Amino acid sequence: MAPEFAVGEYKAKVYSSLDELSQSEIVAVANGSGHASLHRPDGMVESRAMNDSLSSIPRAPELLELPPLASARKLADTMREELDVLLSGPIPKYTSEDTSLVVFGSLARGEWTSAGDLDWTYLIDGQANSDHLRIAQSIRKVLKENEEKFRAPGQTGTFGNMAFSHDVIHQIGGQADTNRNTTQRILLLLESAAIGKNTQAYERVIRGVINRYLEEDNHLLIEKETRYRVPRFLLNDIVRFWRTMAVDFASKQRDRAGEGWGLRNAKLRMSRKLIFASGLLVCFGCSLDSDLQKKISPEKSDRKLVLVNYIREQIRLTPLQILARAIEQYSVSKKIGDQLFEAYATFLSLLDDESSRGSLAKLRAEDSRTDSTFKRVREISQKFENGLDVLFFENSCLAPLTRKYGVF
Amino acid sequence: MRLMGFSTGALAKGDFRAALQILKETHVNAVELSALRQNELVPLVRELNELDLREFRYMSFHAPSVMDSDFEPTAIEALQDVYLRKWPIIVHPDALHDPSRWEPFGDLLCVENMDKRKPIGQTAAQLFKIFEVLPRASLCFDIGHARQVDPTMSESASILKCFKERLRQVHISEVNSESRHDPLSMESILAFQKVAHLIPESVPVIVESRVCKEEVIEEIQNARKALSFNNVLAIAGD
Numbered sequence: 001m002a003p004e005f006a007v008g009e010y011k012a013k014v015y016s017s018l019d020e021l022s023q024s025e026i027v028a029v030a031n032g033s034g035h036a037s038l039h040r041p042d043g044m045v046e047s048r049a050m051n052d053s054l055s056s057i058p059r060a061p062e063l064l065e066l067p068p069l070a071s072a073r074k075l076a077d078t079m080r081e082e083l084d085v086l087l088s089g090p091i092p093k094y095t096s097e098d099t100s101l102v103v104f105g106s107l108a109r110g111e112w113t114s115a116g117d118l119d120w121t122y123l124i125d126g127q128a129n130s131d132h133l134r135i136a137q138s139i140r141k142v143l144k145e146n147e148e149k150f151r152a153p154g155q156t157g158t159f160g161n162m163a164f165s166h167d168v169i170h171q172i173g174g175q176a177d178t179n180r181n182t183t184q185r186i187l188l189l190l191e192s193a194a195i196g197k198n199t200q201a202y203e204r205v206i207r208g209v210i211n212r213y214l215e216e217d218n219h220l221l222i223e224k225e226t227r228y229r230v231p232r233f234l235l236n237d238i239v240r241f242w243r244t245m246a247v248d249f250a251s252k253q254r255d256r257a258g259e260g261w262g263l264r265n266a267k268l269r270m271s272r273k274l275i276f277a278s279g280l281l282v283c284f285g286c287s288l289d290s291d292l293q294k295k296i297s298p299e300k301s302d303r304k305l306v307l308v309n310y311i312r313e314q315i316r317l318t319p320l321q322i323l324a325r326a327i328e329q330y331s332v333s334k335k336i337g338d339q340l341f342e343a344y345a346t347f348l349s350l351l352d353d354e355s356s357r358g359s360l361a362k363l364r365a366e367d368s369r370t371d372s373t374f375k376r377v378r379e380i381s382q383k384f385e386n387g388l389d390v391l392f393f394e395n396s397c398l399a400p401l402t403r404k405y406g407v408f
Numbered sequence: 409m410r411l412m413g414f415s416t417g418a419l420a421k422g423d424f425r426a427a428l429q430i431l432k433e434t435h436v437n438a439v440e441l442s443a444l445r446q447n448e449l450v451p452l453v454r455e456l457n458e459l460d461l462r463e464f465r466y467m468s469f470h471a472p473s474v475m476d477s478d479f480e481p482t483a484i485e486a487l488q489d490v491y492l493r494k495w496p497i498i499v500h501p502d503a504l505h506d507p508s509r510w511e512p513f514g515d516l517l518c519v520e521n522m523d524k525r526k527p528i529g530q531t532a533a534q535l536f537k538i539f540e541v542l543p544r545a546s547l548c549f550d551i552g553h554a555r556q557v558d559p560t561m562s563e564s565a566s567i568l569k570c571f572k573e574r575l576r577q578v579h580i581s582e583v584n585s586e587s588r589h590d591p592l593s594m595e596s597i598l599a600f601q602k603v604a605h606l607i608p609e610s611v612p613v614i615v616e617s618r619v620c621k622e623e624v625i626e627e628i629q630n631a632r633k634a635l636s637f638n639n640v641l642a643i644a645g646d
Binding site (some may be wrong): 098304 | 603
């Protein structure tokens with residue numbers, strides 16, 4: 001019997017975005033689990049049975065709804081849509097099947113506050129074309145004209161430019177892997193979002209990067225072939241990036257004669273650390289996720305393809321969603337879950353407060369011990385770090401992996 | 409041995425008779441009659457009774473890749489003749505305007521996954537939505553399109569696993585950055601080998617590479633090599 005779809009409904013259904021049906025649902029079907037996971041309103045994917053009997057364990061949605069986390073996430077969604085509308089007027093079809101506009105930072109993490117910077121790159125994965133520069137320049141011009149809404153990216157030149165897939169995928173490690181390239185690559189994985197409808201180039205490059213990391217790992221499974229190993233090449237690059245951010249913090253302090261120290265320090269203690277933690281959790285998840293282990297194929301050539309899909313699905317979540325899910329998955333106590341998310345929510349509230357943000361932006365290192373706003377940042381970040389310590393060093397699932405892969 | 413042949417459109421654009429003549433001389437055992445432009449459809453269908461297709465053990469028919477909405481009823485009516493022959497009818501999902509008109513073709517309606525230019529039908533998730541609307545339709549897996557969408561081939565693996573019950577035919581060629589169908593290169597052969605084990609030997613393969621008569625045999629050999637999973641090279645992790 002023919003289904004009763006009107007023409008318009010067919011178009012609406014098959015042309016709509018993937019909101020209704022996530023890639024992970026398809027992967028679940030593709031890998032034989034036989035049922036589709038559901039997307040929850042908070043953006044999390046319900047991919048495993050929840051242990052409801054343990055009432056002391058917070059559920060991820062509750063953590064993600066703490067004010068102002070939910071409103072920052074909604075605002076980020078709105079701002080990404082507004083950005084698309086803003087650009088589509090003066091630059092129709094500013095992206096194509098070979099190019100994507102990618103945003104990073106708080107806009108991509110779903111943590112947009114009133115005065116966030118807009119870090120973006122025009123990502124190219126196709127034939128070289130001199131018009132790409134003109135489009136990137138046009139994007140920059142439009143954003144400059146709307147600076148009250150979208151503040152320009154930082155001074156390093158890492159963002160607000162073009163980026164080419166070949167460098168991002170091929171130059172991992174070695175002399176040609178510049179600080180800019182490493183930053184774009186890791187942030188592409190851990191905190192990025194494509195703007196507009198053309199996301200094919202973005203998707204291809206992300207999968208290409210994941211694939212490249214896995215290609216360099218000699219063995220994807222442990223010796224008994226019952227479990228995936230932690231992808232060590234990827235993990236090492238994430239660790240390296242975290243250390244690079246910390247080292248660059250000192251370098252920027254010198255280059256900019258201490259200007260902007262307070263805000264950069266606060267971000268390093270909180271949002272940058274969150275990115276690092278989420279990256280570790282994704283890598284550790286490859287070895288810990290029981291659903292993934294069920295998908296280990298006897299066909300050797302299949303194993304990498306499954307793992308590429310798995311990692312792609314994990315990093316579709318924001319860093320906070322990854323953290324919330326880990327708290328749930330690894331049965332972390334309510335106390336620690338609350339501690340982590342309350343600290344982070346307070347951090348976002350501080351950034352959203354014009355006076356606090358302004359005070360942090362002006363703060364120099366020598367005044368940090370007497371500044372009341374920074375004192376608050378220190379307290380919050382201490383709580384956040386203590387929570388991460390418990391998660392990574394005391395949790396029975398994560399601690400052995402942290403010891404094995406985290407330091408030596 | 410796997411049934412393998414050529415699309416008439418790849419060998420002689422718009423001239424199916426010339427293409428069939430080339431194929432008869434090269435002794436392939438499968439063919440896809442191609443009416444990629446809508447003005448080619450009715451003339452090709454009218455000629456079906458006149459064509460000598462005895463050489464071939466497998467036949468399919470490619471419907472126009474773009475259709476005006478007012479041509480859709482004409483196309484469906486013309487394709488009844490193909491349906492009665494029980495040949496798979498390959499369609500591009502974005503070419504359909506009213507899917508309920510196409511649903512009666514059942515599993516002979518064979519939806520092809522799309523290249524990066526098309527707005528739908530590229531990924532497993534997008535195909536899933538199409539099969540919700542056309543629940544009985546089968547899949548024509550274009551491995552060149554899938555590689556263009558995701559060169560790591562992990563999306564190909566998802567499509568092949570998700571829709572293995574629907575897989576009816578494979579299109580093979582190298583799809584270049586401008587979405588043209590080129591002869592297979594070593595790069596594409598190596599990529600295709602990564603998912604070759606997910607394509608059963610029983611599934612017919614149609615080559616879409618634009619080659620001349622002298623290159624048909626070599627292209628068929630390369631296609632066999634690309635879909636042979638006995639000679640997979642250097643898989644990471646093993």
